[in-house]
Amino acid sequence: YxxxxxxxxxxxxxxxxxxxxxxxxxxxxxxxxxxxxxxxxxxxxxxxxxxxxxxxxxxxxxxxxxxxxxxxxxxxxxxxxxxxxxxxxxxxxxxxxxxxxxxxxxxxxxxxxxxxxxxxxxxxxxxxxxxxxxxxxxxxxxxxxxxTLDEVVLWLMKMGYIPSFCTACYREGRTGDRFMALCKSKQIQNCCHPNALMTLKEYLMDYASEETRKVGEELIKSELENIPKEKVKEICKDHLEKIEQGIRDFRF
The missing domain is CATH 3.20.20.70 (Aldolase class I)
Structure with a gap:
């Protein structure tokens, strides 16, 4: 039992x-x-x-x-x-x-x-x-x-991964069968990828060491070009600029 x-x-x-x-x-x-x-x-x-x-x-x-x-x-x-x-x-x-x-x-x-x-x-x-x-x-x-968290984030980026601090799905109600449908169809990537870049940007701005920030900015720059949908890419770029200006909490 x-x-x-x-x-x-x-x-x-x-x-x-x-x-x-x-x-x-x-x-x-x-x-x-x-x-x-x-x-x-x-x-x-x-x-x-x-x-x-x-x-x-x-x-x-x-x-x-x-x-x-x-x-x-x-x-x-x-x-x-x-x-x-x-x-x-x-x-x-x-x-x-x-x-x-x-x-x-x-x-x-x-x-x-x-x-x-x-x-x-x-x-x-x-x-x-x-x-x-x-x-x-x-x-x-x-x-x-x-x-430290900074050391872990830097380590992940140096291995080619994107550290993500995203909690958007829970906050947008993408849970249960709604989340699973997006995940199994691989459409969740359209949310996960830009959200990862934006939340990483927030971390770099607010908490990261100088080395981690430098590596992270280069990673974000290169990964932006891997967003397949042009509209999503442009929105993400706009949000990243606003994060640079001190505005927070953007998500897809």
Whole structure:
């Protein structure tokens, strides 16, 4: 009897039209967990017509009272990478999330295999973001990637990716079956690409270091030319100029 599946069904029946799935790999045999995860995604698609908006792939990590070495079901980096690649193939429309649990090396590998959302400068202790120095003694688990957000953003751009801070779909009501239809038809790209450039521009203006800003401005300049629809390109250029002038919160 799967309480997790039942809870997800009840949430969607109650009107929550976007849900995320995830398995903490290392607690059980990974093949069982992996199969269950994909079966759950298939179930949501079949019953509700909307698959998972996101899938997270955390691995068990060392914590104050947990030693992952005592668990028999841990998975190595290569197996973890295969899991990420297979999820991307099996559920191509979903956003895949990887956290700072994983090292820079591991995250760099799986981003190329389909991971689309990552965190940066995360803190896992209660009230951790209010502390000037990371409070290691109260963290829920060890964080492997301790870089600043600026360092993560610069790293992504140097690898050729566009760091996006976009939340437009939620704010525009593009959720549930409306989001899924756009995603599966690949039309979501017409929103995601310009929104990524505009939100990156805001970050560069408001928070970035000099080096990150310089690299980011060049990236935005080159990526503007990759927007296929001329009207969208011109609107995006206009919004970028207004962001330069201090106006914020544009979105498609």
């Amino acid at each position: 799967d309480y997790h599946t039942e809870a997800m069904d009840r949430a969607m029946e109650g009107g929550i039209d976007d849900v995320g799935l995830g398995v903490l790999f290392g607690l059980e045999m990974y093949k069982y967990e992996f199969a269950g995860l994909l079966m759950h995604a298939e179930h949501l698609e079949a019953v509700h017509g909307v698959g998972p908006h996101t899938i997270s792939v955390p691995r068990i990590k060392r914590a104050d009272d947990i030693d992952p070495n005592v668990f028999d079901n841990g998975i190595d980096d290569d197996t973890f990478a295969k899991i990420c690649a297979l999820i991307r193939i099996a559920v191509p429309y979903t956003g895949m999330i990887i956290s700072t649990r994983e090292s820079q090396k591991v995250r760099e590998k799986v981003i190329g295999l389909g991971v689309s959302q990552i965190s940066g400068a995360s803190r896992t202790s209660v009230g951790g973001y209010t502390e000037e120095i990371r409070p290691h003694d109260t963290e829920q688990f060890d964080v492997s990637d301790n870089r």
